[in-house]
Amino acid sequence: MTETQLALPDAWRSAELPELPPLQVPDPVELFANTMYGRTPEGGRLSGAELLSREDGVLGGVANRLRHRGRVAGPLGELEFDTLMHLPSGASAEHPVPVIAALSFTGIEETIDQPERWPYAKVMDAGYAVLAVDYQQLEPDDPEPAEPGVRALFDDREQWGAVGAWAWGLSRCLDLATGVDGIDPAGAVAIGHSRLGKAALWAGAQDERFAVTIANESGCCGASLFRHPGGEDIAAITTRFPHWFIPSFAAYAGAESTLPLDQHQLLASIAPRRVYVASAEDDAWADPIGEYLAVVAARPAFADGGIGYHVRSGGHDLLEEDWLRALSFVRG
Numbered sequence: 001m002t003e004t005q006l007a008l009p010d011a012w013r014s015a016e017l018p019e020l021p022p023l024q025v026p027d028p029v030e031l032f033a034n035t036m037y038g039r040t041p042e043g044g045r046l047s048g049a050e051l052l053s054r055e056d057g058v059l060g061g062v063a064n065r066l067r068h069r070g071r072v073a074g075p076l077g078e079l080e081f082d083t084l085m086h087l088p089s090g091a092s093a094e095h096p097v098p099v100i101a102a103l104s105f106t107g108i109e110e111t112i113d114q115p116e117r118w119p120y121a122k123v124m125d126a127g128y129a130v131l132a133v134d135y136q137q138l139e140p141d142d143p144e145p146a147e148p149g150v151r152a153l154f155d156d157r158e159q160w161g162a163v164g165a166w167a168w169g170l171s172r173c174l175d176l177a178t179g180v181d182g183i184d185p186a187g188a189v190a191i192g193h194s195r196l197g198k199a200a201l202w203a204g205a206q207d208e209r210f211a212v213t214i215a216n217e218s219g220c221c222g223a224s225l226f227r228h229p230g231g232e233d234i235a236a237i238t239t240r241f242p243h244w245f246i247p248s249f250a251a252y253a254g255a256e257s258t259l260p261l262d263q264h265q266l267l268a269s270i271a272p273r274r275v276y277v278a279s280a281e282d283d284a285w286a287d288p289i290g291e292y293l294a295v296v297a298a299r300p301a302f303a304d305g306g307i308g309y310h311v312r313s314g315g316h317d318l319l320e321e322d323w324l325r326a327l328s329f330v331r332g
């Protein structure tokens, strides 16, 4: 990460690292599970995937579009979800391409008409397939969900929060994608924006098949440091979104300095695999400086080119510019 790649806002140059817990801990996944995201239950799996439709030569001929219905199973039952895959038209069993597994805030069909947020054609040009899933089909974003999500497939619903369920679902999407002809299981990427960036990081920390994790503007409980004040804090996030984490995490509201962890350790836990963090200058609620400082603090855990970062002007969104800058890091 050179200074020119960073292109930091001038006002950030004097930002200083707060005092942080040590970068390396014996079992970071255990620490983050026990403190915040909860424990991912054993015994769940992708139990089926059916191809619903396939259109070849879409997006001006650069991609094929595949729709699948996936099924996940746990001890208490099964749940269906839909995926939309764009596969570069040249991809085949002989010439497979890596896949980017992406959590979407909207229904998957709506992503097709949002090229500024889902620049599929340009991602195909870069040689990647993209598999999108509507995050609320995996687990509703609601403290009292009307419909069951993946957490209802397991005995103890409170042992993990919704962020954990979305992360688990992203791994099951990777299971589904790697069963598709033309997908190379190596080089898989997890991507998410904001709350879904938190989920992408937690998926990347737990699932070693993700060669790269991209967390866009993931903020509090994502890439941003708890110990750098600014933007959302634990009181705000656990009041508005109590279902995202395990109930005991709320005890740290107003007591950030007593947390046994901080988010530079989550980034470092992904090493030696790679991670990319992106911020937006006006995205104050996500504390972009706190995201940048987490990258600075995590850097010693990575080899050269193992961690990347950008900050762009503007507000909270995952835009074409973010995809393309992250992809140029992914491609090295």
Ligand code: GTR
Pocket: 193, 194, 195, 196, 218, 219, 220, 232, 237
């Ligand atoms: C906000 C929340 C953030 C962030 C964001 C989003 O309301 O406070 O933590 O996740 O939502 O997902 O857009």
